[in-house]
Amino acid sequence: MxxxxxxxxxxxxxxxxxxxxxxxxxxxxxxxxxxxxxxxxxxxxxxxxxxxxxxxxxxxxxxxxxxxxxxxxxxxxxxxxxxxxxxxxxxxxxxxxxxxxxxxxxxxxxxxxxxxxxxxxxxxxxxxxxxxxxxxxxxxxxxxxxxxxxxxxxxxxxxxxxxxxxxxxxxxxxxxxxxxxxxxxxxxxxxxxxxxxxxxxxxxxxxSAGPAILDLRIGGAEADAPVLEVVCSPCAEILFYTCGPRGRRVAAEPGASVCRASLPLQREQVFVRVECRDAQGRCAWTNPVYLQDVFAC
Ligand SMILES: [Zn+2]
Ligand SMILES: [Zn+2]
Missing domain, CATH: 3.20.20.140 (Metal-dependent hydrolases)
Known part of the structure; x- marks a missing residue:
């Protein structure tokens, strides 16, 4: 990788x-x-x-x-x-x-x-x-x-x-x-x-315009099934953006907060980047992870 x-x-x-x-x-x-x-x-x-x-x-x-x-x-x-x-x-x-x-x-x-x-x-x-x-x-x-x-x-x-x-x-x-x-x-x-x-x-x-990102890593049980994991300060939602509709939104229950989320990675996503949004709508943004780099031998 x-x-x-x-x-x-x-x-x-x-x-x-x-x-x-x-x-x-x-x-x-x-x-x-x-x-x-x-x-x-x-x-x-x-x-x-x-x-x-x-x-x-x-x-x-x-x-x-x-x-x-x-x-x-x-x-x-x-x-x-x-x-x-x-x-x-x-x-x-x-x-x-x-x-x-x-x-x-x-x-x-x-x-x-x-x-x-x-x-x-x-x-x-x-x-x-x-x-x-x-x-x-x-x-x-x-x-x-x-x-x-x-x-x-x-x-x-x-x-x-x-x-x-x-x-x-x-x-x-x-x-x-x-x-x-x-x-x-x-x-x-x-x-x-x-x-x-x-x-x-x-x-x-x-x-960032507010939240803190505390960790960003690639985990997953198997080498050919990597998972992008993010940890942040308490937020209302965490969003994964990719090329095309292959991302994900993880939202907290009303009145609660979310501090971590993950997304299985696939080569077709091309890139994945994460936004963490707090209850006031303020964001933090990771830089993109390029799938070409993740799946490189
Ligand atoms: Zn200017
Ligand atoms: Zn200027």
Whole structure:
């Protein structure tokens, strides 16, 4: 099996927000004020991703790590980029594939931001090459327009054969109640920019807007009958999403909660990812498990 659960890796869990705006572009707080807020909220890392402005990474010496970041947006698309060393030429602005290529050439990571809010059809995203992931949840889009979820875009791209991780972010501009509304929990050996970026690239994380995921593993009595098992904080329902209608919903009885669920795995599912939803409708999202990896010899 070529799949490894982040829950079985050595290291620790680190909480971070990967999409943040400041007065360097259209945010209302200065970079210093923004970083101070995340530090006070107990975050381990943060990425200041202003529009076409690169904020370098590093450590503030007080426990908060920054990841180099910028949001590179053009006509009909926004790209959240991490770990880059310089801003690509803005002449590429209206060619998302050229921007992605420029970011990847620097060893950076590129994510489609808030696809529902932007109105980008899944088919156009799935035609892009080199993406690392997609925002499955964007807090400011949800709070302002109800368009924060990207789960259908994500599944469309996964069904088309792309391998994309899923981020939850707050994308705060400090004007509404969006700050802290979405984050990632990254499993890494140490809280450094390099280790966190490597773990993000490898998919060693989960995303959340509330619930905690406590375990994700493949069990099952027989090697040829694997079962995906998830454990989470008390939730109202646990959902398994796959390619086509091969998933499962496990719901708690009214007034009760569910903390674990499982799904037998089949090659035809192509991918399986799990969402845990609490009684307030807040979700946590695992990254996809690819059945090709599970059944690899
Ligand atoms: Zn944006
Ligand atoms: Zn943004």
């Amino acid at each position: 070529n799949w490894q659960s982040p829950f079985s890796l050595p290291g620790h869990w680190y909480k971070g927000n990967l999409h943040t705006h400041t007065t360097q572009s259209d945010g209302r707080r200065s970079p210093e004020e923004a970083l101070a807020w995340y530090r006070e909220q107990g975050y381990d890392f943060c990425a200041l991703s202003d529009h076409w402005v690169l904020t370098p990474g590093g450590s503030d010496g007080a426990g908060l790590v920054s990841l180099a970041a910028a949001e590179l947006n053009g006509d009909g698309y926004h790209l959240l980029t991490l770990g880059l060393s310089e801003i690509p030429s803005r002449r590429l602005e209206h060619e998302p594939q050229a921007v992605i290529d420029a970011v990847k050439a620097q060893g950076g990571l590129a994510y489609i931001a808030h696809p529902y809010w932007t109105g980008r059809p899944s088919s156009e995203i799935a035609a892009l090459r080199g993406l690392d992931g997609i925002e499955v949840y964007n807090s400011v889009c949800e709070v302002s327009k109800g368009t924060g979820h990207g789960r259908v875009h994500w599944d469309d791209c996964l069904s088309a054969g792309l391998r994309l991780t899923g981020l939850a972010v707050d994308d705060t501009h400090w004007g509404l109640e969006e700050a802290g509304g979405g984050w990632v929990m990254v499993r890494a050996p140490e809280p450094t920019e390099a280790a966190l970026l490597a773990a993000l690239a490898a998919g060693h994380f989960y995303a």
